[in-house]
Structure formats: C-alpha cells, structure tokens
Amino acid sequence: MNQPASAYFIEERHDPNETHTLAVLVQNEPGVLARVIGLFSGRGYNIESLTVSETESQTHLSRITIVTTGTPMVIQQIKHQLDRMIPVYQVVDMTQTKRSIERELAMVKVRGQGEHRVEALRLADAFRARVIDATTESFVFEITGNTDKINxxxxxxxxxxxVEVSRTGVAAIGRGPEGM
Amino acid sequence: MSDKSHDPNQMTGAAMIVRALIDHGVTDIFGYPGGAVLPIYDEIFQQSEVQHILVRHEQGAGHAAEGYARSTGKPGVALVTSGPGATNMVTPLTDALMDSIPLVCISGQVPTHLIGNDAFQECDTVGITRPCTKHNWLVRDVNDLAKVLHEAFYVATTGRPGPVLVDVPKDVQFATGTYHPPRKSDVHRSYAPRVKGDATQIRKAVSLLAGAKRPVIYSGGGVINSGPEATKLLRELVEVTGFPITSTLMGLGAYPASGKNWLGMLGMHGTYEANMTMHDCDVMLCVGARFDDRITGRVDAFSPNSKKIHIDIDPSSINKNIRVDVPIIGDCGNILGDILQVFKAEAKKPDVKTWWQQIAQWRARNSLYYKKSNDVILPQHAIQSLFELTRGKDTYITTEVGQHQMWAAQFYGFEEPHRWMTSGGLGTMGYGLPAAIGVQVAHPDSLVIDIAGDASVQMTMQEMSTAVQYELPIKIFILNNHYMGMVRQWQQLLHGNRLSHSYSEALPDFVKLAEAYGGVGLQVTKPGDLEGAIKEMISVKRPVLFDCRVAALENCFPMIPSGKAHNEMLLPEQANDEATAKAFAGGKALV
Incomplete structure (x- = not known):
C-alpha cells in the first residue's frame, strides 16, 4: 500500500476486537464520571454499556461497570489509562477473570390484543419476566439476565x-467469596 | 467565634493560597491578574516571600513556569484569572502533560452562585482542562482549599509528573476558613504511584543485558524527571556495561554528549548511528521514554530482532506503541539502582567489541554532515558556533519548534540534565521565549539562550516586555530563514514543493523590535561576523534579540521519511531531489 503524504505513519492493524467488561471502583466526587467518559471519547475507545452508582455511601465509593471493545492492546491501554486517574481505586477486568456474573435489567413495553397479547405473556413467563404494568392493550415487562438473554x-x-425498551446496562460481580 | 479570631490558621481563601505556596517552598510564580483573582493578588501585594512575575499573556506564564520547572526539578506555578485567563493556559497545560512537567496552575473562577450562569469571564475551566491536566479541582468550600492545594502539589510532583489545575471561585477566595499545613491525608487514597521495580523483572532484565551481543540503551525525559540520582546511575550503568547509549529529544543531557558511548539523539532527525543501532540491536533497554511515533518510525519494522526492556513509572506507557518483553514499572532512578546492584553482583561486562566496530562504520557515514559556506551562514554552523562559544559556561538552552529545534538537538552538546528545555510532545511554537524567562528567573546569573526560528518566536514575542521589566538578560537566538522551515521542508518533500503559506512575509525588523521593547538587537548576515556577534550577545547583560540570517532553503537531515523504518534513513549527501523523491515513495513528485 502506498502511504499518503503524511507526517504520520498510517498503520493498519488487523488484530481482532474483543469485548471486555471492566469494573472500576472510584471515589464518588463531582466530575468523576465525566473524567471516565472523557477518557473514552478523548482516546477513541468504545463504550458499549456503562452503569454507575454509589455502592458504599459511607466511604463515597462508586462502582462503574463498562463494557468495551478493542484489540487486546487497546483493552490493556484502557485499563492502564483508567487506573492512573487520580480518583480511581481499582480496575478489574471481569472478562479476564473468567469468574464473573453479568446481569442487566430491562423494562419492555409491548402493545397488542388477542393472540399477540397472549403470546407475549407466555414468552414473558418462559423468560421469567415479570409484569410490572398492564392495561387492557399493553404490558410492561421487567426482565433480568445477561445481555444475550435480554436481546x-x-x-x-x-x-x-x-413499543419501547429501557435498559440499565450491564452490572457485573465476581463469583466466589472474595471481593474486588 | 472569638476564640477562633486568634487562631493563626483562620484566614481567607486568598491568604491560604499564598500560604500554601510558601509551605511548598515556592519562591516565584508567573501570572496575570484579572477580576476573578483580585483577592489573591491583594494577598501577593502584602507579602514578600513569593515573587510574582507579570507576563504579557497567560500562555507565557504557563511556558515560563514550565521552563522554571524543567530547569530546577521543582514545580512551576502559574496564576491566571477566570475565562480567557484559563483558556489561554490550555496550551501550556497540554504541553506540560505531554512532556511530564510538574506545573501547578491556580485559576480564578466566578463566584459559586454564578457558576453555570454564563457570567462575565466564566468558562467551565475544570471541564476544559480535564483532558490536559493530570488532575484538576474546583474548590467550592474554603475549608477544602488547603487540602486540595496540598494534594495538587503532591500529584504534580510525584509519579509521572504533570500539570494540575485548581479552580477557585472568587467567593471562596474571600471566605474565611481553616488552613492546615501539608499532611499525608490530603491525598486521595487511590493515588499511590509505584516507585520500586519488581525484583523478578529486574533479574530478567539483568540476564538479558548480561547476555547481549548488540545492546543499546535508549533513555528519555523520565531519567531527568527522576532526579540527579537517576542521571548518575544511568551514567554508571553505561560505564559498567560498556553499552552504547542514545536518547530522545527530551532526554538530552542525562548522558553527556562528550561521553564516549554517546550515539547522538535517535528518531526522525536522529543520527544514522543511533537509529541503525536501534534497528539492529538484540537487547534494548528503554529507560524513561515512551516509544513515541517520532522515535519509532514505522512501528512494524521497529527494531525487529531485539528483546526490549522498558522502565517507566506510568503503566499506561507499557505496550502502548511497541510490545516489550520485560516491562518494569517504577521510578527510573530506583530501578536503575537495583539493576546496577544485581548486574555488578552477578554479571560480568559483556563483550561488545564487534558491535562497537559495526557502530563505528555507521558513525563514519557522518550523518550530520553539512556544507559550510563563506557567503551565507548555515543554520547548523550557527548552532555549532553558539555551542563552541558557550562551552564550559553555565548555560541553559530553550527552543521553539521546527528546524532550528532539531538542529539545536543535533549540534548543541548537552553535558548535564536540566539544561535543555524544549517542547517535545506537543511541539508548541512559541514555547522557547517564555520558557527562557522562567529559566532565567530560576537561575538569575546563568546564560539563558532561546534558540528560535523567525516564525515561532513571533508567537510569544510579547514576553520580551516581561524580560525587560524584570531585567532578565535572556538571549533570543533567531535562526532567521524567512520560512516556517519545517513546514516548508515537508511541503518540499511531500507536497510537490507547493509552499503554501510557509513563507514569512512581512517579517519585523528584529533589531528595531528589540530596541522598541527596550532590549538589545543584533543582526548578522555573514559567516565571518558570526563569532564576534555571538560573543557580543553573550557579554550583553540585557535581553537580546539576535537576528541570525541563515541560508533560506537549508533542510534538516538526516531524516526518517514517514512510513519508513530506522534503517531507511535519508542522509544529507543523498538528499538530492531524485533520492528524496524516491525515499518518499507515495508522496508527490518533487519539483
């Protein structure tokens, strides 16, 4: 391939992309989420899903779960870049540990009558989805599970x-007795 | 309340800022006043421990603080107002982030109740500076201010150093609260940079080094940031192993240019011997450098047959551009000490005689060759003369960005660290003049020279006024070729010699300009007059603009063309039009 005239070496990388789920423990302080998101947009990383909430209110710790894709080298960079941010305590690659459980919650609104309505209810039952709202022509189902199941x-x-879907994004935790 | 009124730690936010500066040993700061920092300026007025240098533009304050920091190893401090004051700091903050320079910027902000209201001179300073600082803080409560200021100094100066910013709303500056001196608990528990290297990795590194047949040490700015001990240990390691050593632009001076194992700088405009040594080596020890794209050239052809050891305090530098075999995370000085200890105890000096013979052949290509002239001053010759005439003097060099910067790196020999201040990562034109001011403030009796280009120097020329005001005898040595030389060089090499907007039309008369500022202007056009003029420049104890008219179309070689590997360098004697066109295959034909 001929290089275009450039001051930079333009390289094509062919490493396959991987999807990883990262758990990031951060100090819950103003701007911390903006820092994390800014890192992803600034360095061109992908965010497939992002979930954040305070998990330990006394110590003001929040847990951010990020699902991201990239080549192995990029995934490693993402972890290092996150880890060097001042308010970040710990970054754990849940995918790499191979011992994690991932769950997502979705609320799914379905509108219909007759056969369709019965079928929706039956499938919901099969998926262990709960009905959390109902009218004579609609349901809202609540379903929990991994991303594939919800999809x-x-x-x-x-x-x-x-009609519409609202999803929380992925939360993840390690199996076994040990914490992060 | 009454018992508190006698508490010496009760003070306003503005007073806390000055007090914290004093507690951190700051003696000089660079800044520019404005509405949102007036309470701090009022405190500065009423004390004499911290000297304030008034710049002419906030960018100048930032670069001056960088020059101060880089030449002393201490943090540089800048003070700016809200809005435009803060946005003008973005360039120096980014510059300091790229080059790992400890910088503490304090910015004023509109009062807390007006934040988000689009108030006069309001901007989202922490939002804007988030990606260009190591960390930043907006302080909303005066009782948090002492903690944040202490943490700011700690974060800026530890681990991989970098710029930090503390944004202080005006009402917080006025409010009274409790100050406390620096203490350990001021710092985020999550921030604990690793200093000591892993012992197993260090052993692996030593065994690689001991078995090397074609080794090279490639050092960078991290060695200088680590402090004098790291420099000493690096020199000792070179001595003990007998290995050749090259360095990045940022690392010049860690190993003396006169040292017998010195190969010269590596990378795009590095020497042939340095780049060939990198390409053909079997073991590479990278100390405090980051495999930047100006260093590696074509990544997939970078030093293809070597085992690579990488010492860096920042884990994110490891495997970012180049996959390494033995990463060691920690402080350069600390790890070099450990490596030396293990090496001396367990290894003997490897035999690298044949490797040195090979290097001697590369060296014989004389890649920095240029043809002197009796009619016109060659820029390389100008730098060499400057070097010869300042050799042995207590000299600090800063630069702007472009061809002159590369020639300075190639032809000025640095013997000690902290003597070379240049914008490496960001490549900021206009860095050198204000940086020289910062250096001169830190070293009032030293000779401080900004090697400049005619285009770069105009970007921050206003700081001549600062130099004159504070009687800072900086020397601005302009290699004046009437071009943005590096831009023109790339246009010649890659864009069919269409010199789009790279000619310096309507240049000022630098001699008159110097005089207008109250400085001294010198001009030289003939090679025969150069030496005398440089001597005169050195002897003048006032700020000097030295207009050195050089060959207009000289280009900077040797050079690794983009997309090429280290062993495909273009040497000066080959740099005729035809060879150049071939080397830049894929680029446009040259005229």
Missing part, C-alpha cells in the same frame, strides 16, 4: 407489538 427477549417481542 433475545426483545427480538421476540418485536413482532408482538414492541
């Missing part, structure tokens, strides 16, 4: 009158 449920609801 599958939503796909099934689509022909049955899917």
């Amino acid at each position: 599958q449920f939503i796909d099934l609801m689509r022909p049955l009158g899917l």
Whole structure:
C-alpha cells in the first residue's frame, strides 16, 4: 500500500476486537464520571454499556461497570489509562477473570390484543419476566439476565407489538467469596 | 467565634493560597491578574516571600513556569484569572502533560452562585482542562482549599509528573476558613504511584543485558524527571556495561554528549548511528521514554530482532506503541539502582567489541554532515558556533519548534540534565521565549539562550516586555530563514514543493523590535561576523534579540521519511531531489 503524504505513519492493524467488561471502583466526587467518559471519547475507545452508582455511601465509593471493545492492546491501554486517574481505586477486568456474573435489567413495553397479547405473556413467563404494568392493550415487562438473554427477549417481542425498551446496562460481580 | 479570631490558621481563601505556596517552598510564580483573582493578588501585594512575575499573556506564564520547572526539578506555578485567563493556559497545560512537567496552575473562577450562569469571564475551566491536566479541582468550600492545594502539589510532583489545575471561585477566595499545613491525608487514597521495580523483572532484565551481543540503551525525559540520582546511575550503568547509549529529544543531557558511548539523539532527525543501532540491536533497554511515533518510525519494522526492556513509572506507557518483553514499572532512578546492584553482583561486562566496530562504520557515514559556506551562514554552523562559544559556561538552552529545534538537538552538546528545555510532545511554537524567562528567573546569573526560528518566536514575542521589566538578560537566538522551515521542508518533500503559506512575509525588523521593547538587537548576515556577534550577545547583560540570517532553503537531515523504518534513513549527501523523491515513495513528485 502506498502511504499518503503524511507526517504520520498510517498503520493498519488487523488484530481482532474483543469485548471486555471492566469494573472500576472510584471515589464518588463531582466530575468523576465525566473524567471516565472523557477518557473514552478523548482516546477513541468504545463504550458499549456503562452503569454507575454509589455502592458504599459511607466511604463515597462508586462502582462503574463498562463494557468495551478493542484489540487486546487497546483493552490493556484502557485499563492502564483508567487506573492512573487520580480518583480511581481499582480496575478489574471481569472478562479476564473468567469468574464473573453479568446481569442487566430491562423494562419492555409491548402493545397488542388477542393472540399477540397472549403470546407475549407466555414468552414473558418462559423468560421469567415479570409484569410490572398492564392495561387492557399493553404490558410492561421487567426482565433480568445477561445481555444475550435480554436481546433475545426483545427480538421476540418485536413482532408482538414492541413499543419501547429501557435498559440499565450491564452490572457485573465476581463469583466466589472474595471481593474486588 | 472569638476564640477562633486568634487562631493563626483562620484566614481567607486568598491568604491560604499564598500560604500554601510558601509551605511548598515556592519562591516565584508567573501570572496575570484579572477580576476573578483580585483577592489573591491583594494577598501577593502584602507579602514578600513569593515573587510574582507579570507576563504579557497567560500562555507565557504557563511556558515560563514550565521552563522554571524543567530547569530546577521543582514545580512551576502559574496564576491566571477566570475565562480567557484559563483558556489561554490550555496550551501550556497540554504541553506540560505531554512532556511530564510538574506545573501547578491556580485559576480564578466566578463566584459559586454564578457558576453555570454564563457570567462575565466564566468558562467551565475544570471541564476544559480535564483532558490536559493530570488532575484538576474546583474548590467550592474554603475549608477544602488547603487540602486540595496540598494534594495538587503532591500529584504534580510525584509519579509521572504533570500539570494540575485548581479552580477557585472568587467567593471562596474571600471566605474565611481553616488552613492546615501539608499532611499525608490530603491525598486521595487511590493515588499511590509505584516507585520500586519488581525484583523478578529486574533479574530478567539483568540476564538479558548480561547476555547481549548488540545492546543499546535508549533513555528519555523520565531519567531527568527522576532526579540527579537517576542521571548518575544511568551514567554508571553505561560505564559498567560498556553499552552504547542514545536518547530522545527530551532526554538530552542525562548522558553527556562528550561521553564516549554517546550515539547522538535517535528518531526522525536522529543520527544514522543511533537509529541503525536501534534497528539492529538484540537487547534494548528503554529507560524513561515512551516509544513515541517520532522515535519509532514505522512501528512494524521497529527494531525487529531485539528483546526490549522498558522502565517507566506510568503503566499506561507499557505496550502502548511497541510490545516489550520485560516491562518494569517504577521510578527510573530506583530501578536503575537495583539493576546496577544485581548486574555488578552477578554479571560480568559483556563483550561488545564487534558491535562497537559495526557502530563505528555507521558513525563514519557522518550523518550530520553539512556544507559550510563563506557567503551565507548555515543554520547548523550557527548552532555549532553558539555551542563552541558557550562551552564550559553555565548555560541553559530553550527552543521553539521546527528546524532550528532539531538542529539545536543535533549540534548543541548537552553535558548535564536540566539544561535543555524544549517542547517535545506537543511541539508548541512559541514555547522557547517564555520558557527562557522562567529559566532565567530560576537561575538569575546563568546564560539563558532561546534558540528560535523567525516564525515561532513571533508567537510569544510579547514576553520580551516581561524580560525587560524584570531585567532578565535572556538571549533570543533567531535562526532567521524567512520560512516556517519545517513546514516548508515537508511541503518540499511531500507536497510537490507547493509552499503554501510557509513563507514569512512581512517579517519585523528584529533589531528595531528589540530596541522598541527596550532590549538589545543584533543582526548578522555573514559567516565571518558570526563569532564576534555571538560573543557580543553573550557579554550583553540585557535581553537580546539576535537576528541570525541563515541560508533560506537549508533542510534538516538526516531524516526518517514517514512510513519508513530506522534503517531507511535519508542522509544529507543523498538528499538530492531524485533520492528524496524516491525515499518518499507515495508522496508527490518533487519539483
């Protein structure tokens, strides 16, 4: 390939992308989420999903769960870049530990009557989704599970009158007795 | 309340800022007043421990603080007002972040109740400076101010040094609260940079070094940041191992240019021997450098057959651009000490005689060759003369960015660290003049020279006024070729010699300009007059603008063309039009 005239060496990388779930423990202080998000946008990293909430109110610790994709080198960079931010305590690659549970919650609104309505309810039951709101022509289902399961449920609801979806994004935790 | 009125730690936020500066040993700060920092300026007025240098533009304050920091190893401090004051600091903050310079910037902010209201001279300073600082803080409560200021100094100066910013709203400056001197608990518990290197990795490194047949040491700015001990240990390691050593732009001076193992700088405009040594080596020890794209050239052809050891205090520098075999995270000085200890105890000096013979052949190519002229001053010759005439003097060099910067790096020999201040990572034109001011403030009796270009120097020329005001006898040595030389060089090499907007039209008369500022102007056009003029410049104890008219179309070689590897350098004797066009295959044909 001929290089275009440039002051920079333009390299094509062909490493395959991987998806990783990172758990990031941060000091809950103003601007901390902006720092994390700014890092991702500033350095061109991807965010597939991001969940954040204070988990230890006494010590003001928040836990951010980020699902990201990139080559192995980029994933390693992301972890290092996160780790060197001043308010970040710890970064754990939940995917790398291979011992983590990931869950997501979705609320799915479906509108329909007759056969469609019965079918939606039956599928919801099969997926262990709960009905948290109902009218004579609609349901709101609450479903918890990993991302694939939720995607599958939503796909099934689509022909049955899917109206809208609200998802929390992924939260993850390690198996076994040990903490982060 | 009454018992508190006698408490010496009760004071206003503005007083706390000055007090914290004193507690951190700050003697000089650089700044520019404005509405949102007036309470701090009022405190500065009423004391004499901290000297304030008034610049002419906030960018100048930032670069001056950088020059101060880089030449002393202490943090530089800048004080600016809200809004435009803060936005003008963005360039120096980014510059300091890229080059790991400890900088503490204190910015004023509109009163807390007006934040978010689009108030006069309001901007989201912490938002704007978040990606260009190591960390920043907005202080909303005067009782947090002491803690934040102490943490700011700690963060700026420890680990990989860098710039920090503390944004202080005007009402917080007026409010009274409790000050406390620096203490350990001021710092985030989450911030604990690693200093000591892993012992197993150090052993692995030593065994690689001991078994090396074609080794090279590649050092960077991290060695200088680590402090005098690291420099001493690096020199000792070179002595003990007998290995060749090269350095990045930022690392010049850690190993003396007159040292027998010195290969010269590496990278895009590095020497042939340095780059070939890097390319053909079997073991590379990278100390405090980061495999920047100006260093590596083509990444997939970078030193293809070597085992690489990388010492860096910042884990994110490891495997960022180049995969390394033995990463060691920690402070350079600390790790070099450990490596030396293990090496001396367990290894003997490897035989690298044949490697040195090979290097001697590369050296014989004389890659820094240029053809002197009796009619016109060659820029390389100008730098060499400057070097010869300042050799042995207590000299500090700053530069702007461009061809003159590369020639300075190639032809000025640095013997000690902290003597070379240049904008490496960000490449900020206009860095050198204000940086020289900062250096001169820190070293009032030393000779401080800004090696400049005619285009760069105009970017921060207003700071001549600062130099004159504070009687700072800086010397601005302008290699005047009437071009943005590096831009023109790239246009010649890559864009068909279409010199789009790179000619310096309507240059000022630098001699008259110097005089207008109250400084001294000198001009030299003939090679025969150069030496006398430089001597005169050195002897003048006032700020000097030295207009050195050099060959207009001289280009900077040797050079690794973009997209090429270290062993595909373009040497000066090959740099005729045809060879250049070939080397830049894919680029446009040259005229």
